[in-house]
Amino acid sequence: AQSVTQPDARVTVSEGASLQLRCKYSYSGTPYLFWYVQYPRQGLQLLLKYYSGDPVVQGVNGFEAEFIKSNSSFHLRKASVHWSDSAVYFCAVSEGNYKYVFGAGTRLKVIA
Amino acid sequence: DMKVTQMPRYLIKRMGENVLLECGQDMSHETMYWYRQDPGLGLQLIYISYDVDSNSEGDIPKGYRVSRKKREHFSLILDSAKTNQTSVYFCASSLSINTGQLYFGEGSKLTVL
Numbered sequence A: 001a002q003s004v005t006q007p008d009a010r011v012t013v014s015e016g017a018s019l020q021l022r023c024k025y026s027y028s029g030t031p032y033l034f035w036y037v038q039y040p041r042q043g044l045q046l047l048l049k050y051y052s053g054d055p056v057v058q059g060v061n062g063f064e065a066e067f068i069k070s071n072s073s074f075h076l077r078k079a080s081v082h083w084s085d086s087a088v089y090f091c092a093v094s095e096g097n098y099k100y101v102f103g104a105g106t107r108l109k110v111i112a
Numbered sequence B: 001d002m003k004v005t006q007m008p009r010y011l012i013k014r015m016g017e018n019v020l021l022e023c024g025q026d027m028s029h030e031t032m033y034w035y036r037q038d039p040g041l042g043l044q045l046i047y048i049s050y051d052v053d054s055n056s057e058g059d060i061p062k063g064y065r066v067s068r069k070k071r072e073h074f075s076l077i078l079d080s081a082k083t084n085q086t087s088v089y090f091c092a093s094s095l096s097i098n099t100g101q102l103y104f105g106e107g108s109k110l111t112v113l
Helices: none
Strands: A003-005 A010-014 A019-021 A024-026 A032-038 A044-050 A056-058 A064-068 A073-078 A087-094 A100-102 A106-111 B004-007 B010-013 B019-025 B031-038 B042-051 B054-057 B065-070 B073-078 B087-094 B108-112
Touching: A003 A087, A003 A100, A010 A019, A019 A106, A024 A073, A032 A064, A032 A073, A044 A056, A044 A064, A044 A073, A073 A087, A100 B042, B004 B087, B010 B019, B019 B031, B019 B087, B019 B108, B031 B073, B042 B065, B042 B073, B054 B065, B073 B087
Parallel strands: A010 A106, B010 B108
Antiparallel strands: A003 A024, A019 A073, A032 A044, A032 A087, A056 A064, A064 A073, A087 A100, A087 A106, B004 B019, B019 B073, B031 B042, B031 B087, B042 B054, B065 B073, B087 B108
8 A cells, every 4th residue: 555654744944944855655656746735724735746757846936856766755855945935745645546645744844 | 716615614513413514616627535634644535526426435434425416516524423523624626537636625624522
């Protein structure tokens, strides 16, 4: 069965610092991979997705993620965070059908 | 405008009462979902609907049922709510069953006393 692990429940970084949020998945094939962001009192919004091709994918607001098959990872990165990036970030995996498996989420706090 | 709308946003019910959560989308998406979100657990799939009157259980369907009579509308029903159904419920839609990216509503926070 598929699973997604986000090992860091909470991450605090200073504004302007770089960011990496970790995601590891368990799936025997090549999955479809997603990062979603949830701002307070809102639904999840897609940041970026990976289906195939270039393992580094660009998303909105300067976010990117790298698919490393050998490590079963899809970490999210940003070069310089802004206070408005404070939110909960979810990694998700799909087999390409209806079924999506979500990680438990990482709550990001950006401090001045 | 691509939007998934959930009503109500907040709801307080007593144990044993019936609950109706409604979801609408304006994108003519075939596939719609109901998830619940609990702290530390991410999102858990309750039901999926492939189209009108074509629904399937997700991972945690017990205590819930759904109705989809129009493509743009998907309802979640709790008959005789329980306190452990206190949660935030999210509706989502996608263009088709094989197309990535889910579009989420803003959530419905249900408290069962």
